[in-house]
Amino acid sequence: MKLAAYNVENLFDRAKIMLLEEWEDGREVLEDFAEANQILGQPVYDAAAKARLAELLIELGLEKSDEASYVLLRRNRGELLKRPSDGGIEIIAERRADWVGSLELKEAPVNHESMLNTARVIKEIDADVLGIVEAESRPVLSQFSKDIITAVGGTPFDHVMLIDGNDTRGIDVGVMTKAGYPITKMISHVDDMHGNENIFSRDCPEYTIKTAGGNTLHVLVNHFKSKGYGDPRRSEARRVLQATRVNEIVSDLLDSGEKFIAVVGDLNDTPDSDALAALTAGDILKDAFHHSAFDDGGFKGTYGSCTARNKIDYLLLSPDLFGKASAGGVFRKGMWPGKRPKKWDVFDSLELPVHAASDHAAIWVELDI
Incomplete structure (x- = not known):
């Protein structure tokens, strides 16, 4: 069987700010958005919180209206703020219970050719079990499988599952499997906590899959905290927590007698x-990239320019599962290859950077189970 993982960077719609060609252009907006949402979620708004929230909403472009270029403030009931005639914003709610609504990122459609190239990648790697990162929802993932993969000549998956996670941007993690690989059990870890903080930025769903060979495979799909925005030290500390918790989950499975x-x-x-x-330096999990039969295509990385410092996508296997690996590789035909010179072969339909299926490669491994 073939196990694969792919960060698709959304399928139909993506937060508009995340579609900017240069990531740095949207970094401040995402940081302000995250901080504003954190304040809005507090049970009580003290004077300092009100003042900071007003500053953030103005920076997000909401001084004159509840709609800005990249964000939307929904106010369904109650009163959150008022806008004085001489400018500025005044937060009048005293607590979260005083109003009903949300601060959201506006979405925009993914480039049509990019969408088709994403489907072409999935068709070409032809995985029996595919871990998906950054998909909008289960209905969207199911529709993409049935309609878009079919449109490029691929076969839709028989089983599609995604559990809504902790991220507000519609970049959740899920799994798709073929006939003969039913999902027999799911466990979510969205509520795993460290103090008052959710450990997982999205989720760490455990999918139990029965293989065509009659074995049981446990797949934990993850998308750890990004380096992209926020305090780097806090982001790293969050990834430490996430890696440690995943290691605990895997250890518990191994202790219970599970092998794969x-x-x-x-x-x-x-x-x-x-x-x-916690995941890479111990002896519990082994990186498929280190298998003698794994072909990295001449590049150590999986993201962007695919240098070694851009190796951020993983297939980490338990010792028994690693022992069942017979081949593996990195599929980059949906990634922009650069110009001088082109680093790898791509689909004929990938003529511009905007046509790239994703900034990530798909990665796969063959397993004899």
């Missing part, structure tokens, strides 16, 4: 990082 376990997805850090040490 895979941790797959985008862990947003390199194998030698302190943040991932």
Whole structure:
């Protein structure tokens, strides 16, 4: 059977700010958005929180209206704020219970050719079990499988599952499997906590899959905290928590007698990082990239330019599962290859950077189970 993982960077719609060609252009908006949502979620708004929230909403472009270029403030009932005639914003709610609504990122359609190229990648890797990162929802993932993969000549998956996670941007993690690989059990970890903080930025769903050979495979799909915005020290500390918790979950499965376990997805850090040490420096999990039959295509990374420092996507296998690996590789035909020179072969339909299926490669491994 073939197990794969792929960060698709959304299928139909993506937060508009995340579609900007240069990531740095949207970084401040995402940081302000995250901080504003954190304040809005507080049970009580003290004077300092009100003042900071007003500043953030103005920076997000909401001084004159509840709709800005990249964000939307929904106010369904109650009163959150007022806008004085001489400018500015005044927060009048005293607590979260005083109003009903939300602060949301506005969405925009993914480029049509990019969408088709994403489907072409999935068709070409032809996985029996595919861990998906950054999909909008289960209905969207199911529709993409039935309609778009079919449109490029592929076969839709028989089983599609995604559990809504903790991220407000519609970038959740899920799994798709073929006939003969039913999902027999799911466990969510959205509520795993460290103090008052959710450990997982999205979720760490455990999918139990019965293989065509009659074995049981446990797949934990992950998308760790990004380095992209926010305080780097806080982000790294969050990835440490996430890696440590995943290691605990895998250890519990092994202690219960399970043999075939895979941790797959985008862990947003390199194998030698302190943040991932709980997963990469021990003897519980082995990186499929280290298997003698794994072909990295001449590049160590999986993201962007695919240098070694951009190795952030993983297929981490339990020792027994690693022993069943017979082949593996990195599929980059949906990634922009650069110009001088082109680093790898791509689909004929990938003529511009905007046509790229994703900034991530798909990764796969063949397993004799």
